Amino acid sequence: MAGGEADLVLTRCSTGVGAGVRRCAATLVNGNSFQCLAIPHASGANDVVPVQWPCSDDAEQQWYLKPQADGRVTIINKNSQKCLVVGGATSGTKPIQWTCDSDNPPGRQDLWIHDSDFRLRSMYANLCLAIPNSSTTSGIEPILWTCTTNNDQTWQ
Numbered sequence: 001m002a003g004g005e006a007d008l009v010l011t012r013c014s015t016g017v018g019a020g021v022r023r024c025a026a027t028l029v030n031g032n033s034f035q036c037l038a039i040p041h042a043s044g045a046n047d048v049v050p051v052q053w054p055c056s057d058d059a060e061q062q063w064y065l066k067p068q069a070d071g072r073v074t075i076i077n078k079n080s081q082k083c084l085v086v087g088g089a090t091s092g093t094k095p096i097q098w099t100c101d102s103d104n105p106p107g108r109q110d111l112w113i114h115d116s117d118f119r120l121r122s123m124y125a126n127l128c129l130a131i132p133n134s135s136t137t138s139g140i141e142p143i144l145w146t147c148t149t150n151n152d153q154t155w156q
Contacts, residue, residue, distance in 0.1 A: 026062065028120070028155040030151075031153075031156060032154070033052055033135065033137075035054055035136070038051055038052070038060050039080060043060075044080040051142075052138065052139070052140050052142065053138050059079035060077065062077070074101075074111065077097060080097055081100075083097070084097060092144070092145070093144045094142070095129065108123050111124065119153045127144035127146060128145060128153045132152075133152075
C-alpha cells in the first residue's frame, strides 16, 4: 500500500462496510478552500458531478478508498456507494459519480493515485483533481487539470 493512500485516511473517519473496501470513510478536504468534496443533495444517481462544500459529517462527503494494484485506489462515496470516475482525458473534464466497475481489476477510468503531494491523480487522464481558479466558493465543481503543486489540487 502506497504511503499517500494511507495518508488520505486521516482522523476524520467513520465506520464503513463492504467487502474489500477500506473500513474507514474519510472526507477529502481541498488544501486551498478547506471545503470537502461532496455529492450534491446526497444523490444516488449516475453522472452527478461532485462539488466542494463546507465540511460536515454527512455521508455524501465521506469517501472509502478501495485499494487496487500498485498503490492505486478506487474512490467510493459512502452515501451512494458509487465511484468517482473520469469520462475524458483532457484538461477541464469534470469527474462524475458512476456505478463502480465490477471488473477485477477495475477500468482505468475508476483508478486514482493519492500522491506524495496529496494530489488525486486520475490514472486514465494523468491529470489531477483541482478546484478551478483556486475558487473558495461553495458549490464549485472540480475539474481535471495539469498536475501542479498548487493547493487547489491537494486533498487531505
